[in-house]
Amino acid sequence: LAPGAPEPPQPAPPPPSPLPPSTPLPPPPAPETLAPGAPESTQPPPPQPPPPQLPPPPLASSPPPLPLPPLSVPVEPPEPLPPLSDQETTPPPVTATCEQSDVPGFDCTMELLETLTLHYALLTNGGIDKSVAPKDSQLNVSTTAILRLEALTTSGWVGLGFSNDGNMIGSEAVLASSEIEPGTYLLEGKTLTDVYLDPNGTLASSISDVSFVVEDGKSVLTYTTSSPDGAPINSGDTFFMVAAFHPTNPVLSYHGFKSRKSFALQLFEMPSEDLLPPSPVPPSPAPADSGCPASTRDDFQCMVEVIAEKFYLHYAVLLSENGDSTLDLMAEAETTNGWIAFGFSPGSGMVGSTVVLASATIDGGVFWLNSKSVEGVQPTDVVDPFDADSIEYESSDGWSTIRVRTVPNSVDIESDASL
Numbered sequence: 001l002a003p004g005a006p007e008p009p010q011p012a013p014p015p016p017s018p019l020p021p022s023t024p025l026p027p028p029p030a031p032e033t034l035a036p037g038a039p040e041s042t043q044p045p046p047p048q049p050p051p052p053q054l055p056p057p058p059l060a061s062s063p064p065p066l067p068l069p070p071l072s073v074p075v076e077p078p079e080p081l082p083p084l085s086d087q088e089t090t091p092p093p094v095t096a097t098c099e100q101s102d103v104p105g106f107d108c109t110m111e112l113l114e115t116l117t118l119h120y121a122l123l124t125n126g127g128i129d130k131s132v133a134p135k136d137s138q139l140n141v142s143t144t145a146i147l148r149l150e151a152l153t154t155s156g157w158v159g160l161g162f163s164n165d166g167n168m169i170g171s172e173a174v175l176a177s178s179e180i181e182p183g184t185y186l187l188e189g190k191t192l193t194d195v196y197l198d199p200n201g202t203l204a205s206s207i208s209d210v211s212f213v214v215e216d217g218k219s220v221l222t223y224t225t226s227s228p229d230g231a232p233i234n235s236g237d238t239f240f241m242v243a244a245f246h247p248t249n250p251v252l253s254y255h256g257f258k259s260r261k262s263f264a265l266q267l268f269e270m271p272s273e274d275l276l277p278p279s280p281v282p283p284s285p286a287p288a289d290s291g292c293p294a295s296t297r298d299d300f301q302c303m304v305e306v307i308a309e310k311f312y313l314h315y316a317v318l319l320s321e322n323g324d325s326t327l328d329l330m331a332e333a334e335t336t337n338g339w340i341a342f343g344f345s346p347g348s349g350m351v352g353s354t355v356v357l358a359s360a361t362i363d364g365g366v367f368w369l370n371s372k373s374v375e376g377v378q379p380t381d382v383v384d385p386f387d388a389d390s391i392e393y394e395s396s397d398g399w400s401t402i403r404v405r406t407v408p409n410s411v412d413i414e415s416d417a418s419l
Contacts (some may be wrong), residue, residue, distance in 0.1 A: 390403075
């Protein structure tokens, strides 16, 4: 510009662009500094608008779950439990035998277990009645019986009693040990609180001459009795009985499944070969051309390798002279701290099967597999075709075995050749 010429007017600045709602406003400009000597402005600074409220950030959310792939094996629906028997077990078969006893004063003996033996004799007028002919049903003479139970223990308790149906529950028994005075007990259950002294029961009124001694490495319980209802005993009468003992504990405690026996006893006065049942024929080695791999166990004919080098099933078919057939079965597994089981299936699946099962902490028993869950494995009173009293479990040298026999003729060997 020429000297002294007026300055041209300056154009007005453009208005500020509106900020987007989500963008914060810039900080206000710093106040202008006045020249020295200039009067201060009396106008207050314009109020600053508050910063805009930003919406909160969205919460993190998990992605929707992926659909599960279909199961490769269909789960079978649970099947209803079979009807339970009114009895705890099938009543034991009648033992109509009289093997000569080697104990003076006793006629007959029965080996209940390898560790438990019963001796008995029928008495009339204080002595052994030699006039009773057990095979002659016309000669029934009223008598009493003297019973002697021997258990292979020197420190445990022993018990022998009568049952209405062969079960422990509901039976009455005489129990004794070095710390328990011989007495009659009522067994109303399988726990200690259900076993109590009953000096006024029906058995207590029908027994006499009760004694307990330890001799020759055995505990011996002896008593004389009429029938449990107090009536005289007739030759040929049959009674359901229960016997048990504890190998080490003189105080009442659980006896274990290897130390108890229920049985039916038909009382006779003298040995009679006519009464002896035919003995099972020991199994013979499997023929070379039978297609049955020979068992490595002496008591069995054949062997099946269920899981290679881990699980084997040994079996034998026992045939008695009168044609009765029994299966003797043993499963063998490479374990010492696990359970072991095997059994019969109505088809080809697990559900609906009846098995025997045991471990070091589970007493051997018969179980019903109602489903594939743990809750579906239930103990059952319907034990067919197994003889539950024959279950044996052992564990040693890194292997466990469970052995059981079937009830005679419960499995048709000819028609059920493949099980």
